[in-house]
Amino acid sequence: MDHNRSRDSLPGPEHPRPLGRSRVYTPGDLPKRLVEWHSPRINRWERLCITAGMLAIEMREASGTACERLEAGESRWIAPGVRWRVAETRPDTRFEFEVHADTLGQADAPQTLRSELLDAAGRVTAADSEGLNAWAHELAPGERRVVGGGFELNGSIVHALTDDGRFFWHPLADGPGGFAALIAHAERPFGLAEYLGRDHAVIEAALAGSLRGDGEYKRWLLATLERHLHIEEELLFPAYLEAGGREAWVHGLQNEHKYLRQYLADLDDPGNRRKFLRLLDGHDEKEERVVYPDILEHLGARAAALLVKSKTFPIPAVMHTRVQES
Ligand SMILES: [Fe+2]
Numbered sequence: 001m002d003h004n005r006s007r008d009s010l011p012g013p014e015h016p017r018p019l020g021r022s023r024v025y026t027p028g029d030l031p032k033r034l035v036e037w038h039s040p041r042i043n044r045w046e047r048l049c050i051t052a053g054m055l056a057i058e059m060r061e062a063s064g065t066a067c068e069r070l071e072a073g074e075s076r077w078i079a080p081g082v083r084w085r086v087a088e089t090r091p092d093t094r095f096e097f098e099v100h101a102d103t104l105g106q107a108d109a110p111q112t113l114r115s116e117l118l119d120a121a122g123r124v125t126a127a128d129s130e131g132l133n134a135w136a137h138e139l140a141p142g143e144r145r146v147v148g149g150g151f152e153l154n155g156s157i158v159h160a161l162t163d164d165g166r167f168f169w170h171p172l173a174d175g176p177g178g179f180a181a182l183i184a185h186a187e188r189p190f191g192l193a194e195y196l197g198r199d200h201a202v203i204e205a206a207l208a209g210s211l212r213g214d215g216e217y218k219r220w221l222l223a224t225l226e227r228h229l230h231i232e233e234e235l236l237f238p239a240y241l242e243a244g245g246r247e248a249w250v251h252g253l254q255n256e257h258k259y260l261r262q263y264l265a266d267l268d269d270p271g272n273r274r275k276f277l278r279l280l281d282g283h284d285e286k287e288e289r290v291v292y293p294d295i296l297e298h299l300g301a302r303a304a305a306l307l308v309k310s311k312t313f314p315i316p317a318v319m320h321t322r323v324q325e326s
């Protein structure tokens with residue numbers, strides 16, 4: 001491997017906006033999350049800066065795991081969603097990393113919201129439960145679809161799909177006229193934190209579509225966010241507190257949920273919209289980086305049962321709308 005290659009020639013964000021810089025990490029005080037597989041969340045770029053010694057990182061790619069050695073003075077961008085971990089250090093290794101948002105195309109949003117997760121999914125219509133099941137099983141690993149149907153979704157088909165363990169299932173709309181959901185065939189087994197993080201990405205994609213004036217995305221935003229808040233408030237937080245979790249954190253998050261609902265009720269107002277975007281961005285990031293890992297640590301093996309309940313959690317009835325109007 002050419003160790004002198006400038007890693008800065010690798011693609012980075014077009015208009016990086018620095019959000020923070022870590023402390024200096026040494027081999028003796030590496031946080032556990034850096035040695036385990038993890039990835040920058042949606043809309044976030046990380047930049048590794050090696051100040052001394054050598055740092056070897058591993059990255060998961062479609063073709064397998066790639067290893068890269070970074071020497072003192074080198075830096076490297078890690079794109080949103082890239083799974084990586086620290087693989088090797090030397091006793092003299094020192095490094096920091098920065099977190100950036102890509103502000104390209106940003107209007108009054110604090111981050112670049114991307115709707116590709118939904119826009120580029122491709123849409124299919126299922127005639128009935130069997131059709132839905134067939135569509136799901138035709139998806140190759142890594143593929144996703146927005147699937148809709150003009151029939152009432154019964155719990156058993158959702159359970160059958162989610163029991164499989166390979167499928168992400170994120171309901172987008174439900175009501176008298178049918179349903180819509182994002183279904184994705186996972187490339188690898190996933191856990192509770194990954195599912196909820198992806199749910200954040202679905203909400204943020206619906207928000208991006210809603211901000212460009214798409215009425216269907218607006219309805220998806222209302223439904224997906226309310227469902228997500230219910231999952232946290234009814235399943236996650238009670239289980240976490242029962243396992244000895246931090247009450248102050250839960251109290252703070254619940255308070256933020258209250259304000260998210262309040263601002264969301266009037267997104268057409270520019271002030272409300274700005275407050276909503278900032279709050280949602282910080283809230284989701286805090287949960288993914290700090291809260292969910294602590295919840296997993298407290299729940300241990302019980303997280304698996306909560307994952308099943310979360311995946312099969314329906315859109316709350318109050319958010320039901322007539323889905324297939326045409
Ligand atoms: Fe939350």
Ligand SMILES: [Fe+2]
Nearest residue numbers: 228232284287
């Ligand atoms: Fe959340």
